[in-house]
Amino acid sequence: MSTTVKIKLPQPDDLDAVFYETVAKTGKLCIQHCKDCGTWTHPARYYCPECASENFAFEPVSGDATAHSFTISHFTVEPAWKDLVPYVTIVAELKEGPRVIARTKMKGDEITIDMPIKLDVEVIAPEFSYVWAGKAEG
Amino acid sequence: MTSNSISGKAAIVGIGEVGYFRGTDMSILQMVSKASMDAIKDSGLSPKDIDAVIPPPGFVAWDEIAAQVGIPEVRYTACPQMGGASPVAALITASMAVATGMANAVLVPIGWNGYSAIRPRPDARPNKRRFTAAFFETVRNYYAPYGLRSAPWWYSLYLQRYVKHYNVPPEAAGAVAIACRKHAQLNDLAVMRDRPLTMDEYLASTFISEPIRKHDSCVETDCAAAIVVTSAERARDLKHTPVTVLGGAEGHPNRPDELINRKDILKLGLDYAAPRAFAMAGVTPQDMDFLQIYDCFTYVALLELEALGYAERGGAADFVKDGNIELGGKFPMNTHGGLMSQGHCWGMNHIVEATRQLRHQAGRSQVKDCEIGLVTGYGDLGDGTIAILGRNG
Numbered sequence: 001m002s003t004t005v006k007i008k009l010p011q012p013d014d015l016d017a018v019f020y021e022t023v024a025k026t027g028k029l030c031i032q033h034c035k036d037c038g039t040w041t042h043p044a045r046y047y048c049p050e051c052a053s054e055n056f057a058f059e060p061v062s063g064d065a066t067a068h069s070f071t072i073s074h075f076t077v078e079p080a081w082k083d084l085v086p087y088v089t090i091v092a093e094l095k096e097g098p099r100v101i102a103r104t105k106m107k108g109d110e111i112t113i114d115m116p117i118k119l120d121v122e123v124i125a126p127e128f129s130y131v132w133a134g135k136a137e138g
Numbered sequence: 139m140t141s142n143s144i145s146g147k148a149a150i151v152g153i154g155e156v157g158y159f160r161g162t163d164m165s166i167l168q169m170v171s172k173a174s175m176d177a178i179k180d181s182g183l184s185p186k187d188i189d190a191v192i193p194p195p196g197f198v199a200w201d202e203i204a205a206q207v208g209i210p211e212v213r214y215t216a217c218p219q220m221g222g223a224s225p226v227a228a229l230i231t232a233s234m235a236v237a238t239g240m241a242n243a244v245l246v247p248i249g250w251n252g253y254s255a256i257r258p259r260p261d262a263r264p265n266k267r268r269f270t271a272a273f274f275e276t277v278r279n280y281y282a283p284y285g286l287r288s289a290p291w292w293y294s295l296y297l298q299r300y301v302k303h304y305n306v307p308p309e310a311a312g313a314v315a316i317a318c319r320k321h322a323q324l325n326d327l328a329v330m331r332d333r334p335l336t337m338d339e340y341l342a343s344t345f346i347s348e349p350i351r352k353h354d355s356c357v358e359t360d361c362a363a364a365i366v367v368t369s370a371e372r373a374r375d376l377k378h379t380p381v382t383v384l385g386g387a388e389g390h391p392n393r394p395d396e397l398i399n400r401k402d403i404l405k406l407g408l409d410y411a412a413p414r415a416f417a418m419a420g421v422t423p424q425d426m427d428f429l430q431i432y433d434c435f436t437y438v439a440l441l442e443l444e445a446l447g448y449a450e451r452g453g454a455a456d457f458v459k460d461g462n463i464e465l466g467g468k469f470p471m472n473t474h475g476g477l478m479s480q481g482h483c484w485g486m487n488h489i490v491e492a493t494r495q496l497r498h499q500a501g502r503s504q505v506k507d508c509e510i511g512l513v514t515g516y517g518d519l520g521d522g523t524i525a526i527l528g529r530n531g
């Protein structure tokens with residue numbers, strides 16, 4: 001199955017741009033991490049939602065996650081996605097707390113709610129990378 | 139009821155409804171102007187009596203509406219920005235304005251080309267009118283690149299957890315679609331009139347993005363509707379039986395600007411708002427004679443019914459079965475056909491229908507002797523609004 005999709009790249013600004021630039025630079029899923037209370041936040045915010053600190057860095061996460069929810073898209077009006085239906089999208093809950101959206105090569109019937117998964121990134125451009133979810137090993 | 143509440147202080151006195159079209163030659167501004175003028179005339183007031191306008195969160199602005207219908211002096215404007223939760227939020231804001239004396243009579247219109255924007259006629263004038271929202275940035279940066287382009291794809295992200303975790307059967311969502319479709323058969327304006335729907339047809343309907351099927355989705359329409367709100371005191375001398383605002387509230391998930399990082403992704407704004415609205419009105423969910431529920435998608439309506447207290451989380455299936463939400467049942471829902479089968483007017487059609495019901499002017503859809511009912515709104519990424527309305531107050 002081809003997974004390549006010719007999408008219109010987003011033009012993120014503010015901290016969303018910093019997030020994607022950090023991921024592209026490091027090749028790793030990096031999430032905003034509060035230097036004062038340790039809370040991980042996604043999407044990134046100027047102030048920590050837990051302690052209101054503005055001291056943070058984007059740091060790599062483990063990639064260990066669970067499938068909090070998912071959807072199987074059987075229909076699309078977007079030419080770029082037409083060849084890929086049905087495509088599966090997962091709401092992945094990182095061990096560190098935040099949730100991210102992830103593509104997956106798994107089929108819909110292979111996924112159960114809250115099952116363990118492993119996340120990785122595919123760098124597309126400085127302004128966008130895909131998160132991919134696969135089966136957690138062992 | 140607390141002394142500073144708006145309960146009993148404001149009333150809906152005028153309604154206007156242009157219609158629900160799958161393609162029309164009317165522009166958005168034209169439809170909104172007509173709905174506005176119809177609502178003003180219905181109230182028995184003149185444009186000169188209107189002194190406040192609450193515009194929709196897009197497409198048309200308060201000043202052009204005022205200019206089009208000839209409102210000479212505007213004393214108050216505001217603009218709730220929460221998509222389909224906006225009309226009920228606007229009703230609440232209008233009620234506050236008249237309760238505090240900031241305004242005497244408030245016009246609240248909404249309208250759009252929900253059909254023609256997607257399928258313009260080849261000879262149509264280009265449409266420049268747009269709707270925008272802050273959460274579009276979230277969509278552009280995080281959802282759209284994943285092939286999740288608009289509402290059915292975004293909402294399916296959380297609705298699938300609802301369905302899988304609580305084993306919500308598709309027949310529960312089907313019951314909502316079928317109730318709306320049945321009621322549309324009684325409504326001359328409904329787009330889905332003369333197109334009945336069976337459970338077998340519902341279940342055979344193809345998926346857009348699981349769990350959302352085609353028949354779980356509302357109908358795209360070109361339409362406009364409007365209401366006029368004034369003080370309960372002033373309302374007594376006007377043309378129609380006043381429909382009084384007994385309670386109202388808005389609520390928003392934390393965080394409001396994105397869908398998936400909420401502690402509980404199934405907790406809607408309405409979960410926060412509903413208890414406050416019932417407390418303000420001094421009534422309970424069991425007191426309602428009808429429910430006009432914002433039904434962009436059937437599964438969202440199920441979650442709203444649970445947020446309102448009609449069932450535990452995941453338990454709406456029992457509430458919606460056996461005709462309980464149909465006319466003749468205990469809690470008739472969307473007696474006009476709803477967004478599902480009348481048309482998508484951002485829920486302003488729900489407020490218009492609630493007003494008709496409480497005036498006892500709902501024709502074949504009349505809930506006999508109804509005295510009190512509720513209207514909900516749901517918008518953007520889960521904003522929730524609710525108004526509890528009563529006949530005479």
Ligand SMILES: [Zn+2]
Pocket residue numbers: 034035036037038039048049050051052053
């Ligand atoms: Zn912190």
